[in-house]
Structures are given as C-alpha cells and as structure tokens.
Amino acid sequence: MRDPAIGEILVQGDELNRRVSQLGTQITADYADRSPVVLVGVLKGALFFLADLMRRLDVPCEVDFMAVASYGSATQSSGVVRILKDLDAVIEDRHVLVVEDIVDSGLTLQYLLRNLRARGPASLEVCALLTKPARSKVELEPRYVGFEIPNRFVVGYGLDHEERHRNLPFVATLRQPEPGGGSGADW
Numbered sequence: 001m002r003d004p005a006i007g008e009i010l011v012q013g014d015e016l017n018r019r020v021s022q023l024g025t026q027i028t029a030d031y032a033d034r035s036p037v038v039l040v041g042v043l044k045g046a047l048f049f050l051a052d053l054m055r056r057l058d059v060p061c062e063v064d065f066m067a068v069a070s071y072g073s074a075t076q077s078s079g080v081v082r083i084l085k086d087l088d089a090v091i092e093d094r095h096v097l098v099v100e101d102i103v104d105s106g107l108t109l110q111y112l113l114r115n116l117r118a119r120g121p122a123s124l125e126v127c128a129l130l131t132k133p134a135r136s137k138v139e140l141e142p143r144y145v146g147f148e149i150p151n152r153f154v155v156g157y158g159l160d161h162e163e164r165h166r167n168l169p170f171v172a173t174l175r176q177p178e179p180g181g182g183s184g185a186d187w
C-alpha cells in the first residue's frame, strides 16, 4: 500500500537505474588512468546510490565512509559540521571520489571538501545523485550529477525524513500533513 506521506514521484526507479549506469560508464572512462579510486560515501543517505554506482564501475576501486552531522534544523543544514565517523583509509596521494545523495545548500559538501583536501589526495571529485540548484548557497559544482531537482523536500533511494522512507526505490516528495487530518500538500 502506498504510504500517504509520499507525494509526487520525481525520479522513477528505472530512471535512477539508467542514470546510475551512465554515470558508472563516465566515471570508468575518466578514471581509467587514475585508479584505484577511493569512493567516499557520506552516510547515511548515499548508501544505496554508492552501492549501485560502485557495481557499475569497471576500474579498480575501494570504498570508505564518513558520517557527518550538520548543526541546524531537521530540514536545513547550517554549514557547521561535526564528523561522527571519519575515514578508515589514509587518502594522501589517493584518487578520491566523494559520493553524496543530495547537495542541497552545498554547505555540508563545502566543509567536507575542505577537510578532505587538507589531507593531500592526488585528486578529489564529487558525484552527487541529486542537486537543488535553487537552494545552493556556495559556488560548488560537483563533477558528476545524476539529476537536478526543484526545491522540494524529497525522500527515497537513501533519502529520509526523520530516518523513514530511505527504502523507497524511487525519489519522491513528502506530503506535509494538514493540521486537522487532511491528506496534506506536497512539500
């Protein structure tokens, strides 16, 4: 049964598959002479995208994870980021590709890139499944982008609202409940 909290589907499952496959082909070509590449997944949202993308790569690659928490409200980051889990690997002189589920304001990514760059990687690029150009607060262009989406609150394929809905096989808007119990409007 469809969860009434889920609104409009913005990216269908088959579109996700197709685009992840294209990104895999592009990254494979770009990293042919820059391997092994260390994929750095930013927990938790990037989990599904990273797992699917990595299986589309045909170059030697490794995976590592960071977990960060942004000080801010539940739906808006502030740019002040706390590292909850750091990389296991030393990335000095390594080729690093940061894999994010969404770049919203860009503040989290801006912090992460500064932090990782200071460790002296041989190269540092970003692959983001989703970007929201209308919300961007920083000059920051990920090298690889899956989809540009409008300024809506989205869940699914790793993205959550209060830890729910990450398991949806598509990306959809969330419906905000109406006070009084109506069906709600898309966020």
Ligand code: PRP
Pocket (backbone or CB within 6 Å): 042, 043, 044, 045, 046, 069, 070, 076, 077, 079, 100, 101, 102, 103, 104, 105, 106, 107, 108, 109, 159, 160
């Ligand atoms: C999301 C996303 C990015 C960040 C983007 O993580 O994965 O890391 O927000 O927001 P920004 O561009 O405005 O900084 P979130 O804090 O929701 O954690 P999660 O991945 O564990 O759900």
